[in-house]
Amino acid sequence: MPKIETDDGVQLYVEETGTGFPILFVHEFAGDHRSWEPQVRHFSRTHRCITYSARGYPPSDVPTDPGAYSQQRAVADAIAVLDALSVPKAHVVGLSMGGFTALHLVLRHPSRLASAVVAGAGYGAQPERQDAFREECHATADAFETEGAAEVAKRYSVGPARVQFQNKNPHGWAEFAQALAEHSNLGSALTMRGVQASRPSLYALTDELKAVTTPVLIVVGDEDEGCLEPDLMLKRTIPTAGLAILPQTGHTANLEEPALFNSTIDAFLTSVDRNAWRTRDPRSLSTSTTGMK
Template sequence: MPFATTDDGIRLYYEETGTGVPLVFAHEFGGDHRSWEPQVRHFARRYRCVVYAARGYPPSEVPAEPERYGQHRAVDDLVAVLDAIGADRAHVVGNSMGGFCTLHFGLRHPGRARSLVVAGCGYGAHPGAREKFRAEFESLAVAFETDGPAEVAKWYGYGPARVQFQNKDPRGHAEHVAVLAEHDPVGAARTMRGVQMTRPSLYDLRPELAAMDVPTLIVAGDEDDGVLEADLMLKRTIPRSGLVVLPKTGHLTNLEEPELFNHHVERFLAQADHDRWPARDPRSPVAAAE
């Protein structure tokens, strides 16, 4: 199995399918590298698709030290994967936790980003709800440690922004819950505390986001209430951004509506590759981001 090695010595598992321009996928907290299968099957016909398991997610290594997890580290790990496959630049697609990683990658390494697809990104970002979300994240970390992932999957996999997937595609949702039940308890708890709980609010990053000159597609489900306000802020702030909202859809847009997701991402990638995803026309009035 191929592994990338990070600058702090952690081995990250990755898979490659197809040839051409690199297209790298970063997964959400509740999934892993397998969560992008509908995208790999579609895009590998035209792109060199790469999926990887974040640190703390087997078969990648699971460091025990809490200080070895963090938002900054997650971006470094994505860069380590690009280095391992010999890619100077890549299109990067991320959902939820992976969406935050993708966005921070664009902020820190814009020269290595052909484009960014930022899906399901924004949960816990609003500054007025930081403490509420931190308490929620801590409770989830404790649950992984005390009850174990199989028990957590029985309720976390049926959350208010995941039941839409269950209602539309019971078989696909069951596969998603099975992946969640296989999480490493140490890796999940460390990731929740080190990455999810401590990442900076997107609202505090608005000056940096406003200066980011990278083609960006923001994707949200209209029933994913935890991200909608933040995604509108991102659309209003990132100059070269567009926003797609999928109707009657929750948090797992790429799995819940794979055809719609792939369609919009494919059109975006084609426009980005041909430099046809410009900044917003200054003649278009821009509402103040809140």
């Protein structure tokens, strides 16, 4: 199993498939490197696809120090993967927790990104929902520690934005739920507390987001209620952002609607590669309907 080492000595499991310009895929909390299989099968025809399991997700190491888990560390780990594979620049595609990482890469390491796909990112971002989100994160972390991943997965996998996947594709959803049930109890708990519950609100980053020049595509399912409003904010704030809303789709968009997800990303990457992805014209931000006033 190929692994790379981060600057704090953590070993991360990495897989590469295909050749061409690199795409780095960053998984969600309930996933791991395997979550991107439909995307790797599609994009490895034309790109060098890189997937990895975050720290806390075997076969990557599971540090026992709670201080080893944070949003900042998640960003540093993504850069460590690129550095170890001698990738100076890549497209980055992240879902949920990975979407937050992709967005922070845009803010902290823009020179390393050709573009970023920020999918299903937004849970807990709204200031009025932060406290409740953090409480739920800590309760979930406690459940991983006391009940174990196998029990938590039974509830987590049928959350309000996961049932769409279950209804559309019971077999695919069952594979997703089984993989979640096999996660590290400790790694999941520490990730939930250190990364999910402790990350800064996107609404506190609006000044930085307004200065983004990297091409960004925001992707969200229209039934992913926790992400819709934050993603509208991101679209309105990031001048280089496009927003794709997938119909009748929940949170696990890349697995729930792989063909639509892939074609949406494909069109975006093609536009970026052709230098055709535009910065928003400020005139479109007017509150006037007709432009006559």
